[in-house]
Amino acid sequence: MAAGQKNTLDVVETTIKNHHLFKKTDYLILMVSGGSDSVALAYIIKDIFPKKFAIMHLNHNLRVEANEDAQFVESLAQHLGSPYFGFSENVSELATQANENIEACGRELRYKYANFVASKFSGNVKICTAHTADDRIENFYMRSIIGTGPGGFASINYTTNNVIRPLLDLPKEALIDYIKSYPNAFKDRNGNLWREDKTNEDTDRFRAYVRHEIIPLAKRQNPQILTNLTNSMNLIADESDYIEEKVAELTIEHFEFSDNSFLIRPGFKNENIALKRRAIYNALLKVFPKGTRLETKSIASILEASEKPNYTDNIQENYSVHSNKNGVLVQPMEEYRKSRNRL
Secondary structure (H helix, E strand, O other), X not given: OOHHHHHHHHHHHHHHHHOOOOOOOOEEEEEOOOXXXXXXXXXXXXXXXXXXXXXXXXXXXXXXXXXXXXXXXXXXXXXHOOOEEEEEOOHHHHHHHHOOOHHHHHHHHHHXXXXXXXXXXXXXXXEEOOOOHHHHHHHHHHHHHHOOOHHHHHOOOOEEOOEEOOOOOOOHHHHHHHHHOOOOOOOOOOOOOOOOOHHHHOOOOHHHHHHHHHHHHHHHHOOOHHHHHHHHHHHHHHHHHHHHHHHHHHHHHHEEEOOOOEEEXXXXXXXXXXXXXXXXXXXXXXXXXXXXXXOHHHHHHHHHHHHOOOOEEEEHHHEEEEEEOOEEEEEEHHHHHHHHHHO
């Protein structure tokens, strides 16, 4: 094994150990798109966890090359002796029907199918993604530009429920080197070691713009930015986890949820302002449509309502905020109007 490959494996094994990502008795479902990151993930898991993983791929049918991508991943799974689960969806059509953006719809479907595959195996099963340090930095800058709460600057976490991300401490370049030096690496009939998604080069797309325009400028100022920002995000994540524990306690005490609305009891106004903001943020994510980007003014409006009786406002997603002696009710505007008409 080449020195570079060993170093890469050492980093991944340290990440797995430090963040308790999985045990030797677990089974892994690898989400593989065919890009360099996910292909490297398949090889790395094969090297450190050779007999307890399966490969899953979702064909989004968004690109002319999508069927070839799916065939590549299936052939890679055969090459590695791994079980393969392939699925196909017209993501563009489904996103239109659900009134979601294509990226959010595709992400939701990928995890839906990954969990479906996980249900086919007994014991403790983890879903494994190929997110890298580069992805984490991109998310950090994207959220900086759009706006986010403090917890959002933790960017991508090492683990979320049953999903693990063992490559988060590695840059994309290290993974490409790993594939190129991998003994007996799989190649398709055109000699490709992985499949390139050309849309990743289109800087009209927000992520591609951040990747190709903003991050290279930041790297010129500080070549160690991946390491430095990763360390900073880990510190933010640790503090965010602690805050979430406190917010969970606060939410149980002060919030009542129904299908698409929630009531905040009057005592909420006496809590710490940082915890209140995070609790409202979490509550809105719970009732708003999936993929909604929360606006700061929505949270500010609910905070103001908790301080003022008889306050009414209309916030994003056509939701109403109304306060009275019983607390603050956040609900769809249509339901608010119906209740007013009944009165």
